Amino acid sequence: MKFKALLLALSLVSISTFAQEKVKYTKEQIKKMEQFLFNEGFPGPSTKKISTIILKNGTVNKGFCNDIETKKGQIYEISTKDSATKKQMVFNAENVSEMYIYPTKLAKILKVGRYMSNVKSLSTKKLNKYTTGEHIQFVNQTVSLKNKKDDKEFLMQLINPEFNDVISVYHDARAKETGGMTVGFGMQVSGGVTKSYYVKKGDKVIWLHKDDFEDNYDFLFGDNAEFMKKYPKKSVEWDYFSFLVNEYTEMTNG
Incomplete structure (x- = not known):
């Protein structure tokens, strides 16, 4: 038992050491890490396509969504x-x-307009994330809004359905974005990064704000020593979050 405890302690120290070392990335690596891999949050449903609602009792209902309050x-x-x-x-x-x-067609048009007006989006986000006709998935989760309210159940939009094996990320409907500078014909050259998400790992769901990213880095990724060595917290930025979740998932799943 003592030997196992010693190995665990050494492992934790090793991970902590990795987390403190800084890694310098190439421009190509940074560009890859800035790729926005989450699905966008859409504000309203299409009334012309069949939606599916699954109740807690297992009943499946299919119909045209008229309204979401x-x-x-x-x-x-x-x-x-x-x-x-x-x-x-x-x-x-x-x-x-x-x-x-x-999503409604109008919602997609507005999202594309926003995409085309942001220089950073043109280089880091994929247009098909804005124009996809695929369904939007909502999942019932028990969360504390902004980590301040009592735990309560909410339907939350899952925005990383392609890589949510270990970490699930949910759209924060009230999230703000980082400010930026606008030039020319309303073209935004910086900013426009979502400041917060709801994130689930294991049984724990937290409201993750960009200002708390470093404090929660070990909770999110600290159990993977290889990942922590490659992407120590002092070397990465909030802008890389979607890439980091995807990379961590791939490295964890092997």
């Missing part, structure tokens, strides 16, 4: 017209386990 950015009620019976249905968000909806 929100309060302070959080969903509390969903209205649909059943695709088979045409009956109007209303679902309380607290009874929903998962929901799959499609």
Whole structure:
């Protein structure tokens, strides 16, 4: 037991040492790390495509989503017209386990406009993330809003469905963005980075703000020594977050 405890202590010290070492990245590596891999948050549902709502009791409902009622950015009620019976249905968000909806065309147009007006987006974000017609996934999660409120269940948009095996990242509907400088014809040359997300690892869900990124770095990635050596906290930035989550997932899964 003492030997195992010693090995664990040495492992933790080793990880801590890796975390303190700085790594200098090439321009190509930085450009890759700045790639925005999360899905964008879309504000409204399409009324012309069939949405799927799965209740906690396992019932699956398919219909055209007419409206989503929100309060302070959080969903509390969903209205649909059943695709088979045409009956109007209303679902309380607290009874929903998962929901799959499609974005409106207007929402996609607005997102593309925002994309095209940001120089940084043109080089670091993929346009298909803005124009995709794929569904948006919402999952029922118990969270403390901004880590200040009592724990409560909310339907939250999963924005890394392609790589959420270990860490799930959810859209913060009330998140702000970093400021930037605008030149020419309204072209933004800096800023525009989302400042906060809700993040789940294991059974723990936290509201992660860019100012708290370094404090939570060990919680997010500290159990992977190889990752911590390659991407120590003192060498990375908040702008790399989506890349880091994806890279950590790939390195953890082997």
